[in-house]
Amino acid sequence: MLNEAGRVIPEFIEGIGPLKPFKGVFAGFPEGKMKSPLVPYVTRDTEKLLPSLRDAILATGLKDGMTISFHHHLRNGDFVVAMVLDLIAEMGYRDMTLAPTALFPIHKSIIKHIESGVVKAIQGSVNGPVGKLASHGGFDVPVLLRSHGGRARAIEAGDLSIDVAFIAAPSADRYGNLNGSDGQSACGSLGYCVADAMFADKVVAITDHLVQYPLFPISIPQNYVDYVVKIDQIGDPSGIVSGTLKVTRDPLRLLIAENAAKVIEASGFIEDGFSLQTGAGGISLAVADYIRETMKERNIRGSFGSGGITAFFVQMLQEGLFETLLDVQSFDMEAVRSLRENPNHVEMSASFYANPHNKGCAVNQLDAVILGATQVDTNFNVNVNTESDGVLLHGIGGHMDTAAGANLTIITTPLLRGRLPMVVDDVLTVTSPGETIDVVVTERGIAVNPLRAELEITLKKAGLPVINIHDLKNEAYRISGKPEDPEFTDKVIGVVEYRDGTVVDVIREVKTC
Amino acid sequence: MKTDQSKGQAGTLESGDILVFIDLSVQEKGISIDLDSPSIVPFGKQIILTIKDTLVNLGIHDAYVKAQDRGALDCAISARVETAARRALSSTIGEVGRCL
Incomplete structure (x- = not known):
């Protein structure tokens, strides 16, 4: 069937069930009640701190075919996913569904558990090797990809029912209070796993830093956590937080950033109360840098910066350019420190951040968001999941959430990466539908979505180099040549779920020559 | 400089370039x-x-x-191939080092 994003999707997928077609950005109207987890039974004598991970797994009553979840705040330093899967494989479990918030290259070692049948399916973001395996037909059941907000929605609505959530906790007490601020594996915010803690039937916290009761501050409280296990090391600190991320020095990317900042300024958003989200990439940071200068010059006090937080946003908080940071993921040491020490740096859950079916998420309050893309097409559809060779390599992150929520959604991208045109006739995969994208900024011009005609006039008046998106695409093709699309088989290997639970696109298996 | 009959090389492995090696002494x-x-x-x-x-x-x-392509455009590819080919024709791979 054809959905509103113009993509052909199957009506039913074995192992996932019937698919609801995407009907439009805010057209997916929710029904029913939220999921409720098991009623717990804990008495005065219950010992929640168990001697080993094995004891905890046995205590949860884990069975073959169940769904287990993980969070990715330890990023490419995470030991917990591999540790749990190695153990459940050893204990003889099979056919598990894995529901991580995201997998990273460090999780390559779990491929053996996929091949051996311990893991049957993945519902979650896959970055790198596991995505590549999926693209070459390594899974029987397609990977179900959700955005950060969409995953929180799916858990709360019961679409993603988690039997056991495993939470890597940089700091914990024996009664199950957790935070990410302290300890040798400190990662800052634990925002992505809050829904897991609240809605999973059983919750196991795994820590390498056990403190006296009660832990302070409390991020995930004891009333959501069934068991606590202390191990030597939950992760490798060098992979958990990055060093300070640098603003790009590439003149081409700086030009893109400058133009993006000018778009925001010309749109009239940089006034007191301004709010902004950017990614942690070089261009994004450079945009923030230009905006920071403008805010200082004009003595503007913004309201909040949100999303994944970097040292750069921390500095803007300290300079009084933002009143508050809303932090779902702390990218570097400085963000971890600030979250711990500064009361205006606030941890937020994925649901608070971006769930479209709660009573209000932060993305709806955003003035502007700067996002990237692996491809944009002439209908302004954005692909962030597949590369130009069709291989699934990236998760959705908060892309479709912030794009739908923010007043002004800007995609920054060089027109070409190497020889690859970033503006194309048709994206290989629709992640964020074109109607949610307002402006595409490249070094060779700024394309404005025709749905925002008044914005186009404003930007032209401000003297910005506005160009038709088709001209931009033609310019790219003139330089690179017209790219050939990869060949796919009919087998669906990935389902891109929109944040409201409908299906915006599917990803097919790459034909290997 | 070492002389190697019928072989030539040009280009680099930098992003946007291509490293081309050509051997004309094929059977x-x-x-x-x-x-x-x-x-x-x-x-x-x-x-x-x-x-x-x-x-x-x-x-x-x-x-x-x-x-070994690193995302070169056609103009760069053609220039590198031509240079490598001319070096192969003049049979002096020693030239390569200076031009890299």
Whole structure:
């Protein structure tokens, strides 16, 4: 069937069930009640701190075919996913569904558990090797990809029912209070796993830093956590937080950033109360840098910066350019420190951040968001999941959430990466539908979505180099040549779920020559 | 400088460039190309066509080409291939070092 994003999707997928077609950005109207987890039974004598991970797994009553979840705040330093899967494989479990918030290259070692049948399916973001395996037909059941907000929605609505959530906790007490601020594996915010803690039937916290009761501050409280296990090391600190991320020095990317900042300024958003989200990439940071200068010059006090937080946003908080940071993921040491020490740096859950079916998420309050893309097409559809060779390599992150929520959604991208045109006739995969994208900024011009005609006039008046998106695409093709699309088989290997639970696109298996 | 009969090389492994090695002392007829490229799916055929066209225009019909592409555009590919081919024709691979 054809959905509103113009993509052909199957009506039913074995192992996932019937698919609801995407009907439009805010057209997916929710029904029913939220999921409720098991009623717990804990008495005065219950010992929640168990001697080993094995004891905890046995205590949860884990069975073959169940769904287990993980969070990715330890990023490419995470030991917990591999540790749990190695153990459940050893204990003889099979056919598990894995529901991580995201997998990273460090999780390559779990491929053996996929091949051996311990893991049957993945519902979650896959970055790198596991995505590549999926693209070459390594899974029987397609990977179900959700955005950060969409995953929180799916858990709360019961679409993603988690039997056991495993939470890597940089700091914990024996009664199950957790935070990410302290300890040798400190990662800052634990925002992505809050829904897991609240809605999973059983919750196991795994820590390498056990403190006296009660832990302070409390991020995930004891009333959501069934068991606590202390191990030597939950992760490798060098992979958990990055060093300070640098603003790009590439003149081409700086030009893109400058133009993006000018778009925001010309749109009239940089006034007191301004709010902004950017990614942690070089261009994004450079945009923030230009905006920071403008805010200082004009003595503007913004309201909040949100999303994944970097040292750069921390500095803007300290300079009084933002009143508050809303932090779902702390990218570097400085963000971890600030979250711990500064009361205006606030941890937020994925649901608070971006769930479209709660009573209000932060993305709806955003003035502007700067996002990237692996491809944009002439209908302004954005692909962030597949590369130009069709291989699934990236998760959705908060892309479709912030794009739908923010007043002004800007995609920054060089027109070409190497020889690859970033503006194309048709994206290989629709992640964020074109109607949610307002402006595409490249070094060779700024394309404005025709749905925002008044914005186009404003930007032209401000003297910005506005160009038709088709001209931009033609310019790219003139330089690179017209790219050939990869060949796919009919087998669906990935389902891109929109944040409201409908299906915006599917990803097919790459034909290997 | 060492002289190596019928072999030439040009280019770099920098992003946006291509490293081309050409051997004209092949027994087989025709041009055989060993291509490694990050854009092999969208542009592989076009890159091979550009390499062949460039060689044929130089009057070369039998050669082995090893091309390690790093996202080069056609103009760069054709320039690197031509340089490598001319070096092979003049048989002095020693030139290569200076031009890298």
